[in-house]
Amino acid sequence: MLETQRLIIGAALVSACLAMPARANAQQQDTTRGVRIGLTYQPGTKPGVVVFPVSGPDGDSIQAMVQRDFDYGDRIEVIGGDAVQQTARTQASKNAIDFTIWKSLSAAAVVQISVMGSTAHVNVYDVAAKKLAAAHDVTVSGAPNSEEWRMSVHAMSDQIEQWITGVHGIAATRILYVRGNRIYVIDSDGFGEHAVSGPGTVLAPAWAPDGHTIAFSELARAGWNVVLRDLTTGREHTVSSTPGGLNITPAFSPDGQWLCYAHGEENGTDLYMVSASGSGAARRVTVGRGTDNVSPTFSPDGARLAFTSGRAGHPEVYTSDADGSNVDLLTPFNFGDQNYRSNPDWSPDGRLIAFQSQLDGRFQIMTITLRDRTVKQLTSEGINEDPTWAPDGRHLAFTSSRTGVKEIFVLDAESGRARQLTHDAGARLAAWSRGTGAP
Amino acid sequence: MKTLLRCLAPVALAATGACFATSNDVKLLQGQVDSLRIASVRADSVHAAQLNQVIATLGLVRDSLGTVSGHVEKLQGDVRGDLHDVNEQLLQIQQLTGQSQNRLQELRASIEQRNQDAGESAPPTGTQPAKGATAAPSTASPAPGAPGSNEPGPNQLYQLGMEQLQRGSPSTAVQAFQKLLQDYSTADIAPEAQFYLGEAYRAQGNAAAADTAYSLVIQKYPKSPHAPTALYKRALYLEQQGNATAARALLNQLISSYPQSDEAALARDHLRDLK
Numbered sequence: 001m002l003e004t005q006r007l008i009i010g011a012a013l014v015s016a017c018l019a020m021p022a023r024a025n026a027q028q029q030d031t032t033r034g035v036r037i038g039l040t041y042q043p044g045t046k047p048g049v050v051v052f053p054v055s056g057p058d059g060d061s062i063q064a065m066v067q068r069d070f071d072y073g074d075r076i077e078v079i080g081g082d083a084v085q086q087t088a089r090t091q092a093s094k095n096a097i098d099f100t101i102w103k104s105l106s107a108a109a110v111v112q113i114s115v116m117g118s119t120a121h122v123n124v125y126d127v128a129a130k131k132l133a134a135a136h137d138v139t140v141s142g143a144p145n146s147e148e149w150r151m152s153v154h155a156m157s158d159q160i161e162q163w164i165t166g167v168h169g170i171a172a173t174r175i176l177y178v179r180g181n182r183i184y185v186i187d188s189d190g191f192g193e194h195a196v197s198g199p200g201t202v203l204a205p206a207w208a209p210d211g212h213t214i215a216f217s218e219l220a221r222a223g224w225n226v227v228l229r230d231l232t233t234g235r236e237h238t239v240s241s242t243p244g245g246l247n248i249t250p251a252f253s254p255d256g257q258w259l260c261y262a263h264g265e266e267n268g269t270d271l272y273m274v275s276a277s278g279s280g281a282a283r284r285v286t287v288g289r290g291t292d293n294v295s296p297t298f299s300p301d302g303a304r305l306a307f308t309s310g311r312a313g314h315p316e317v318y319t320s321d322a323d324g325s326n327v328d329l330l331t332p333f334n335f336g337d338q339n340y341r342s343n344p345d346w347s348p349d350g351r352l353i354a355f356q357s358q359l360d361g362r363f364q365i366m367t368i369t370l371r372d373r374t375v376k377q378l379t380s381e382g383i384n385e386d387p388t389w390a391p392d393g394r395h396l397a398f399t400s401s402r403t404g405v406k407e408i409f410v411l412d413a414e415s416g417r418a419r420q421l422t423h424d425a426g427a428r429l430a431a432w433s434r435g436t437g438a439p
Numbered sequence: 440m441k442t443l444l445r446c447l448a449p450v451a452l453a454a455t456g457a458c459f460a461t462s463n464d465v466k467l468l469q470g471q472v473d474s475l476r477i478a479s480v481r482a483d484s485v486h487a488a489q490l491n492q493v494i495a496t497l498g499l500v501r502d503s504l505g506t507v508s509g510h511v512e513k514l515q516g517d518v519r520g521d522l523h524d525v526n527e528q529l530l531q532i533q534q535l536t537g538q539s540q541n542r543l544q545e546l547r548a549s550i551e552q553r554n555q556d557a558g559e560s561a562p563p564t565g566t567q568p569a570k571g572a573t574a575a576p577s578t579a580s581p582a583p584g585a586p587g588s589n590e591p592g593p594n595q596l597y598q599l600g601m602e603q604l605q606r607g608s609p610s611t612a613v614q615a616f617q618k619l620l621q622d623y624s625t626a627d628i629a630p631e632a633q634f635y636l637g638e639a640y641r642a643q644g645n646a647a648a649a650d651t652a653y654s655l656v657i658q659k660y661p662k663s664p665h666a667p668t669a670l671y672k673r674a675l676y677l678e679q680q681g682n683a684t685a686a687r688a689l690l691n692q693l694i695s696s697y698p699q700s701d702e703a704a705l706a707r708d709h710l711r712d713l714k
Contacts, residue, residue, distance in 0.1 A: 284708050287701040301607075303642065312530045323675055324705050325668040326638075350607060371605050373541075
């Protein structure tokens with residue numbers, strides 16, 4: 001009788017889930033093991049995961065956030081739907097997980113979370129092995145739905161993603177962008193948007209690796225200044241090493257020790273390096289000879305720079321050692337080509353540089369591999385500019401006009417799946433925070 | 440008193456007598472004055488006409504000069520623009536040449552790889568002599584990198600070193616570059632390998648070994664495009680070691696030996712800040 005009932009429920013669940021997208025490359029034979037709990041799943045596919053209803057205060061919100069984080073992470077396929085949730089609820093209440101049903105739905109793992117006070121107990125079950133694979137207590141701090149609380153839930157999602165796939169998630173990250181004349185920050189899931197700069201015209205925000213200091217350009221009486229702001233204390237100070245003129249496009253070195261930015265006067269714009277505190281003498285690191293050299297980005301080891309330079313007559317992306325020597329043209333172009341390429345961002349794994357490339361007068365996002373300089377076009381819809389890598393080296397945020405107005409979009413460079421992050425016209429110049437919080 | 444007056448009267452008469460002239464004399468004098476005035480006015484009008492002519496001529500000259508100056512400025516602008524375009528095109532050509540060099544380098548490496556593959560797949564020399572041909576005894580093994588050789592050629596080693604360096608495996612890169620420099624010290628690619636050996640050591644965190652490798656670039660391949668870079672890196676290393684005097688000497692050497700290089704421009708800046 002029990003067996004018959006189980007079969008009926010299983011059949012109903014399979015029917016309910018038929019609408020779900022089929023697993024890509026389901027015919028592949030090879031399997032890959034997750035780093036922490038050894039789940040097996042096919043490479044190129046996303047392991048299916050069932051998130052049980054979360055017990056405890058604000059459980060529904062936590063479950064929804066975790067499912068959304070998994071979905072936006074593009075490494076896990078969330079198996080959901082009313083029938084699934086009803087079955088999960090029943091099993092959770094009986095404290096008895098029936099792995100056969102979840103296996104029939106191609107689930108690789110079941111995630112069960114229970115919250116007590118500020119502690120969330122997380123169990124991750126391996127469906128194939130029919131056993132508990134990981135059990136951890138995670139702190140969920142702050143008042144429900146506060147910024148701190150949401151970040152701690154995102155951090156839990158990222159941790160679970162690492163246990164299942166071996167790769168830390170990017171949910172607990174934030175993105176800076178400019179709208180109008182102000183800088184805003186927004187969580188990676190599109191929530192918690194708020195302004196972080198005062199009145200005044202600002203441009204080109206950048207994160208320090210510490211996750212709470214930002215740098216940006218601000219229009220002042222004597223020109224553009226680079227300003228450092230601590231988001232925790234709200235304290236600001238101006239980089240005074242090159243007073244006056246144009247001081248724009250700041251970028252922090254990966255170790256947070258150096259700040260590189262473009263300083264321009266009448267005879268062109270060059271990149272300068274200064275200590276991250278913004279004090280002391282700035283050292284020039286490009287020799288533009290009257291041309292403009294802007295938008296620096298560091299390699300992950302901090303040893304190299306990529307930047308936009310107009311030294312060949314039109315902007316192209318170049319690389320150099322961080323001391324300014326050993327300059328090399330990175331982006332290929334044909335002689336006489338007036339389309340140009342600019343605004344590079346070095347991927348966190350060091351393999352790729354994303355940049356914007358003009359095609360028939362419209363910018364598109366592209367990547368180039370450092371090893372063999374293979375160029376790959378990632379966007380084609382509307383005008384797409386100013387790419388910035390997520391810490392996982394897989395997702396990119398960029399400015400897109402595909403909806404008719406400028407908004408920030410997030411793109412999974414592997415699958416090509418894009419989602420809209422901001423929903424107010426005029427958002428541009430995104431900068432993704434650095435760390436993932438991975439141990 | 441009367442006597443005195445009587446004495447002075449003839450003297451006064453004699454003195455004033457010379458001042459009296461006839462009316463003819465006066466008319467004559469007036470005529471002469473009028474003539475002089477007319478002559479003066481005539482001369483003035485001639486001068487005025489001449490001056491006007493000179494002024495008009497000067498105006499014409501000024502206009503001509505302005506036109507010529509405009510032409511010259513336009514010409515200068517055109518020449519400057521043309522020179523700028525030529526410079527840009529030269530830069531583009533240089534940079535595209537650099538890219539072509541990279542592609543050629545990859546091509547050379549793949550040719551060496553094919554030669555090596557062909558050598559591996561071909562039957563051992565002498566085992567199947569061609570019909571009618573005399574099988575020559577194989578005493579010497581083929582040169583490394585040549586068809587039939589199992590040893591990687593210099594371009595393969597360079598390519599391998601660069602790939603390992605770029606993927607974050609500097610230790611393997613060091614081995615590849617060292618083997619290249621040891622086995623093919625006269626190869627065209629040797630200066631590049633010597634420089635990137637330094638870069639690989641630097642990536643390993645072995646600054647002293649990197650400095651030695653850079654110094655060999657300067658010493659053995661002073662005409663290499665990497666020589667000024669190597670000099671600059673040596674100067675920075677010495678500065679980090681607290682040897683500002685030696686650093687300054689190297690920066691000055693860089694400026695005098697490679698004045699047109701980017702590194703020379705950086706060195707000039709750096710010398711100003713070096714204490």
